[in-house]
Amino acid sequence: MKLYRIPEPGAIENLTLAEAPDPAPGDDEVLIRVRAVSLNFRDLMVVRGTYGRGRHRPNLVPCSDGAGEVIAIGNQVSRVKVGDRVAGIFMQKWIAGGVTAEGAPQAGASALGGAIDGMLAEQVVLHEDGLVHLPEHLSYEEGSTLPCAAVTAWHAVVDFGRTRAGETVLVLGTGGVSIFALQFARMHGARVIATSSHEEKIRRAHALGADATVNYKSFPEWQHGVLEATAKRGVDLVVEVGGAGTLPRSIDSVRFGGKIALIGVLTSGEINPAMLMRKSATLQGIYVGSREMFLAMNRAIALHKMRPVIDRVFEFDQAQEAYRHLASASHFGKLVIRVG
Template sequence: MKAWLLNDFGLDNLQPGETPTPTPKPGELLVKVGAVSLNFRDKAIVDGIYEPASVPKPLIPVSDAAGTVVAIGEGVTRFKVGDRVNSHLYSTWIDGAPLPDAPAHCVGMPLPGGLAEFMIIHETSAVAAPGNMTDEEASTLPIAALTAWYSLVDYADIKAGQTVLVQGTGGVSVFAVQIAKALGARVIATSSNDENLAKIAALGADALINYRKTPAWDTEALNLTDGLGADVVLDVAGGDGINQSVQATKAGGKIAQIGFLGGQTAALDLMPLIFRQTTIRGIAVGTRTSFERMNAFLNDHVIRPVIDTVYSFDQAREAYEHLTRGAFGKIVIKID
């Protein structure tokens, strides 16, 4: 089968090639991949800054895929040939509390990913793709949508009338705005780009902050909430900016620490954290059961993924380059 293979770190070392089509073992599905979508994790793996010692070479990268089951292994009962399915990043995290060894079973690293004509997905981790979405749309769900959903619903338990602050206009943030609005929350969105802020407002964001024009965006967030702060902040930046997230969160509020675009380490000012009694939780996507509940919610509220650009299979490197430049919503690669 055709596949993109990461032979060493660096985008130049991501090369098209041929590799044997896998055969499903007991409990496994062979999926003909229709489309994949890119996340910052995929770029970090290629760049060698995401657990480099754990990356097998060559690696078929990309965790988020949607496609059709074309063969099943012995004992499979949850799916049949012809079903459309999504991959699930943490393939062994089905329900309940996070698993200590979950990273060792991630699709797209160290397990082979979806940037190929076919991929293996275990039936216990596969999720039925929404029937009202194309493969391109469904491929955006496994990390970006589920991270937003798990942060807002499973962690923060957001209710109608509460306030959510979302950073940036990437995949997770765009889904967070759509989901939060469907939950009846008020949304504050931040970005350095006025054009993207206008787009996020069109999706329902109630208040906008350009953090380049307003570096003290945390103070502005307090102004927009009558001095109280947001009930939950989705922090995709990381780095020392976590201190502004603490200031922008209400007393007793929550921060979902999702990303590290601004750095993987932070000098955290403990006094505001303690006095505001803020809860910070690292969010690493979510469970398969949460994924299934999310898909039903997206269907019921007619929420469609926002896709910036769809690239062809041959344009995989161009898709990575676009991700590096930034995108509004998701970058998708069509496989089939």
């Protein structure tokens, strides 16, 4: 079978097409014919060698997010059967419950396409616990977008944010996590304010249900636009994908007693946390989510027939081009690589 490896990280060109023997499942494992893989900003950091505090696994098979068909199972497998349509979970060993000092290292050490080999391969073997079934109405391409970006957005908006009808959620930019956050916030009856650096993307965010938008390139003090759009009250929840460079303005944008879900590392900067304290606002780190969250999210996606927003689908031999497209940040929502 064919697969991609990163012999040594450094640049997108290090992503190397290779051959490997077809894998076979052990007693409690599942063999999946991967049909689609989606890209996350993390995959860029992994190939460039800037992810995970500089540690990397030589010859890593990249990408956390993939969906496919079960083609063989071990003799003790009971959660899935041959023919089922499944996606892997980001951290193979974070099944349920919150983050604990005992569970976190084990969960972190089981992250696909980082700590362990990932999904950019024609076939993969995963433990039966590390899978979820795809919502029936989704294609493999759509299903492949869920494990990282969608679960992270669900964790932020629903598990942490407890977003309720009539509240206001701010999403930064129009990448994978932010567009899912927009969709989940709308699903829960919330009003959404979105920022973006492109007028065309702003138009698309409105079409998806964003009520107000601010162009953060032409309006660098975008927090004033957010406050204006909330009659100076501020938003109930910020889905913070920018990191240190955007956090000060996110703190300005949140209401007294509001919440900020700290997710991203796209920008750098300095933070004075005093206003967070004065506002009695809550800042919570979010690291993807558990299988329990993934399953809850899939039930909601199925009920609402929600469809992930895919910007573009690349073929398997165009993986480097897909990564370059991600690096250009010209996408809206998700980028997908079709496999087999």
